[in-house]
Amino acid sequence: MTALLEVEGLNSGYGRLQVLHDFSVAVEQSTITAVLGANGAGKSTMLKSLSGLVRPTSGKVVFDGEDITKLPVEALIQRGFTHVPEGGGVIPELTVEENLRLGGLWRTGPSAAKTTADAIDEVYDLFERLRERRTFHGHQLSGGERQMLALGRALVAKPKMVLLDEPSLGLAPPIVARIMALLRDLRDQQGLTVLLVEQNVGSALGIADEGVVISVGKVVTRGPAADLQSDVKLRHAYLGF
């Protein structure tokens, strides 16, 4: 079985600053892969290099059998590939509802509006809080509501795969647990594939199938999530606890 996402030998950075060195990963369909690493390890840069917000200098990104390395960023969502950036990328000037509608704007054809409206309804069912706050603007939301909105907006697109950059950032443990449980359910029930960047090692490895640890832009170890979780030396060395 070939993986849904295959990344090979990615080098990337900002101008002359190379951040990511020879990064490779394969994510199987309907699995969650957690990418862990300290602050500044290059996790966000890695995700941005996959979605094209940062252009890799070399290497290859293959998604669902198609080489997407050089595709424009805006061409990805219609292929079922979404990236929820660090902080969520909720647009503060737009309402909750408008932010959600953005997730379906790429659809074309006569049933597009209906499909998106239904998808938004499903997101409201997942997060009742968002339904109550549908006319609020992004800047009026709490951190947790914003993360729900960011994730919900990605789900409106009904993606095959989502890249998530620290969805637990700044959230209280119960909300983190809720988001993790939701990701697990989406994988198990809808076959969603997830590449999950997290600082919250315990929570991430708790739901992940595979784990990858990066340090200073290089992969230092990878393996089944359960193995990583019990590797105390590794934790001390790279994750600081």
Next chain:
Amino acid sequence: MERFILFTVNGFAFGAIYASVALALVIIWRATRVLNFAQGAQAVASAYVAWSVTDATGSFWLGVLAALVSGLVIGALVQLTVFRKAESMPHLNAVIVGVGLLILIQAVLGMAYSVETTRTIDAAFSSSKWQVAGTPLVSPQDVFVLGSVLLVMAGIGYLMAKTPVGLRMRAAAFAPDTARLMGVKVSRMLTLGWAVAGLAGAVAAILVVPTSAELTPQVMDGVFVLGFTAAVVGGLDSLVGAVVGGLGVGLVLSYTSGYLSSDLLYPAALVLLIVILLVKPEGLFSAAQARRV
């Protein structure tokens, strides 16, 4: 009382025109953080298109239509050619590019249309006021000016707030990276924004040129300055602010020049600008407060 009514009506009519210019500036500013100093000159170019078409066909309304279309086209072309690069440069570069384009457009118009001929654009309707109980109230042209601007504003407002294209445009303006991740073709939305701004500018030109003695390449210079004042008063970031700012500036200037002296028009605008910058530098309706969160 009669004078008060006159000044108020004139204030609204001119204010609507300033609002139209302000709207053009705001649409571009909030999408690209570029203050388009060539907006007035672009609008004049549209006015010349109107004049040429009317001159060739004899139809006033065909000229108006041509001006509106040319406003869209010129706006889009200016963005695609001149400003596309300037958007990612420091602010000052964009200002210099804008001023350069302003000079270029005025020079080209000056060369293409010889000064020997005197050109005018007629008002669409009569400017003599209807009397109500012996008091001159509003003229058909006043109604046309206000109605046109309100229509344009309602149209732009509807486009921005209620349509999928408007949502794309706003997303592209506020958060280009997020918009792209959502599949929005950001550069296309920016071009569209410039086109819509060009349309608003062309409307202003069609409405204001009839109040001048003659159509010249510089005819919009003053209106641009007042439209800019209106945009700053409204907060540069807000479409509603542009409209309120435009009407406010129109009224203040109409009262000042009416009750005091018409020499005070530009000084009064300057004072208004300075007062706003001192008291509420972010303008009356700025979204900056929200953005900072």
